[in-house]
Amino acid sequence: MTGEVAVLGAGMHPWGKWGRSFVEYGVAAARAALADAGIDWRDVGSVVGADTVRGGYPGHVAGATFAKALGWQGARVTSVYAACASGAQAVNTARAQILSGLADVVLVVGADAAPKGFFRPAGGDRPDDPDWLRFRVLGATNPTYFGLYARRRMAVHGDTPEDFAQVKVKNAASGALNPNARYRKRVTAEEVAASAVVADPLRLLDICATSDGGAALVLSSMEFARRHGVAEPVRIRAVSTVTPRYPSTVLDLPDIATDSAVAVEPAAETFRASIALAAYEEAGIGPEDLSLAEVYDLSTALELQWYEDLGLCGEGDGAKLLREGATAPGGRIPVNTSGGLASFGEAVPAQAIAQVCELTWQLRERAGDRQVAGARVGITANQGLFGHGSAVIAVR
Amino acid sequence: MTRARTPVVDGWFTGDGDDFRLLGTRCAACASVFFPREDGHCRNPGCPGGDLEEVPLSPRGRIWSYTDSRYRPPSPYVTNPELPWEPYALIAVELAAERIVVLGQAVPGITVADLTVGMEVEVVPGVLHEDAETAWTTWHWRPTGGGA
Numbered sequence: 001m002t003g004e005v006a007v008l009g010a011g012m013h014p015w016g017k018w019g020r021s022f023v024e025y026g027v028a029a030a031r032a033a034l035a036d037a038g039i040d041w042r043d044v045g046s047v048v049g050a051d052t053v054r055g056g057y058p059g060h061v062a063g064a065t066f067a068k069a070l071g072w073q074g075a076r077v078t079s080v081y082a083a084c085a086s087g088a089q090a091v092n093t094a095r096a097q098i099l100s101g102l103a104d105v106v107l108v109v110g111a112d113a114a115p116k117g118f119f120r121p122a123g124g125d126r127p128d129d130p131d132w133l134r135f136r137v138l139g140a141t142n143p144t145y146f147g148l149y150a151r152r153r154m155a156v157h158g159d160t161p162e163d164f165a166q167v168k169v170k171n172a173a174s175g176a177l178n179p180n181a182r183y184r185k186r187v188t189a190e191e192v193a194a195s196a197v198v199a200d201p202l203r204l205l206d207i208c209a210t211s212d213g214g215a216a217l218v219l220s221s222m223e224f225a226r227r228h229g230v231a232e233p234v235r236i237r238a239v240s241t242v243t244p245r246y247p248s249t250v251l252d253l254p255d256i257a258t259d260s261a262v263a264v265e266p267a268a269e270t271f272r273a274s275i276a277l278a279a280y281e282e283a284g285i286g287p288e289d290l291s292l293a294e295v296y297d298l299s300t301a302l303e304l305q306w307y308e309d310l311g312l313c314g315e316g317d318g319a320k321l322l323r324e325g326a327t328a329p330g331g332r333i334p335v336n337t338s339g340g341l342a343s344f345g346e347a348v349p350a351q352a353i354a355q356v357c358e359l360t361w362q363l364r365e366r367a368g369d370r371q372v373a374g375a376r377v378g379i380t381a382n383q384g385l386f387g388h389g390s391a392v393i394a395v396r
Numbered sequence: 397m398t399r400a401r402t403p404v405v406d407g408w409f410t411g412d413g414d415d416f417r418l419l420g421t422r423c424a425a426c427a428s429v430f431f432p433r434e435d436g437h438c439r440n441p442g443c444p445g446g447d448l449e450e451v452p453l454s455p456r457g458r459i460w461s462y463t464d465s466r467y468r469p470p471s472p473y474v475t476n477p478e479l480p481w482e483p484y485a486l487i488a489v490e491l492a493a494e495r496i497v498v499l500g501q502a503v504p505g506i507t508v509a510d511l512t513v514g515m516e517v518e519v520v521p522g523v524l525h526e527d528a529e530t531a532w533t534t535w536h537w538r539p540t541g542g543g544a
């Protein structure tokens with residue numbers, strides 16, 4: 001048992017394409033989280049920034065940029081980068097500082113101003129960089145990897161494009177209820193089917209966009225929360241930041257090949273499943289205890305994969321779980337009540353923090369029309385480029 | 397004028413025609429195979445580390461999955477922006493002997509409609525793109541007609 005930290009405050013800058021600096025989004029989210037916590041910025045002992053990376057270096061090296069914009073007050077600073085998992089790394093860093101007594105109150109901030117079109121690697125010739133190579137040699141954009149996973153599910157598990165479309169329909173309906181979401185219109189299965197194919201079998205509305213946005217959390221020790229007058233805060237009980245185990249046999253972004261399993265038998269569970277398992281073990285709970293889950297639906301098909309990787313159903317049963325309505329609002333285990341990436345679009349360093357914001361509001365029973373009745377336990381899950389696991393379990 | 401044929405990456409494949417092969421490396425201590433080639437240290441955490449020897453990979457495998465690229469990929473993928481974009485298929489192929497899945501482009505003319513998961517394919521030499529002096533060579537996957 002690692003020990004818990006309290007979530008005192010959560011805040012976001014709405015997702016969109018606002019055309020402004022990531023600093024502005026991050027500061028707005030930070031101020032919202034501080035106000036939500038009832039904490040004066042000058043009383044924050046540490047700030048952890050999840051970095052945006054554009055042009056090959058961490059943009060303004062994030063932690064200090066946010067601290068400066070909020071007004072230098074001498075707090076300890078940390079900046080972390082782990083692609084899509086950056087936010088979970090930031091939460092984990094804050095937690096470690098709190099549990100070790102280095103800080104009582106930590107502000108976690110992530111924000112991004114996303115470029116137009118496909119994500120692409122930084123410029124220059126870098127034949128030693130797998131991310132550069134997959135573009136140079138194969139033209140393999142992120143959606144092509146999503147297309148490979150989706151086709152594999154269709155062949156092995158019998159999923160259909162109609163199943164994938166229903167994920168979008170479900171998430172768009174939740175996003176329509178979320179003031180922080182970028183896309184707030186319901187979507188029909190017909191609209192998904194009528195959108196252009198991007199990477200067969202996936203269409204434009206199966207694949208998440210890239211967005212501007214910011215998210216922040218104020219975390220503290222349980223003792224500080226009590227002194228601060230919060231007797232029963234939402235608590236973070238586990239943060240999983242595991243790496244894969246050799247041989248990793250799922251073709252993952254940005255790799256051109258899997259590891260070979262010829263000399264070593266692969267582990268019983270895949271990397272994605274091991275991310276969730278580590279979180280469950282640390283929290284001392286199982287999938288049957290969950291009230292809700294926020295998963296990284298980079299594509300509609302990938303959300304179904306997460307159902308299985310989180311143990312919400314057996315392998316191959318993701319589409320069945322969806323068809324039964326179990327993962328819809330009011331179902332047994334609602335997934336992506338925020339609207340998910342389908343409704344937000346990915347703002348890389350902010351996204352894993354935004355997932356925890358949604359858990360926080362749900363567990364406080366302050367999620368408005370999106371509220372999951374009686375929510376007590378939630379999990380977030382995602383995976384960062386190059387093998388960064390990310391999952392957070394929060395409880396009330 | 398004949399363009400010089402230059403591999404898009406050094407040391408990943410060799411040969412021409414029927415003897416064309418992807419090249420990986422194999423650890424002399426634990427027999428782990430690596431593609432793209434690992435020339436530094438064996439990445440098996442349970443291996444004390446052995447010499448990494450160059451090995452050709454199996455020329456044939458079965459389709460693990462496939463997709464295509466309906467939109468023009470960004471740089472560093474090289475395309476001629478003045479020509480209309482022609483989608484190409486990408487195939488992930490499972491090589492049974494090496495227990496590895498290797499991604500590659502399909503030979504020109506093959507579309508996703510021609511492919512199924514489990515279909516047998518073989519590796520063949522291909523050209524990624526050409527400029528004034530150079531034909532940049534790569535590997536392609538081509539259905540053998542052997543069925544799924």
Ligand SMILES: [Zn+2]
Pocket residue numbers: 423424425426427428438439440443444445446
């Ligand atoms: Zn070895």
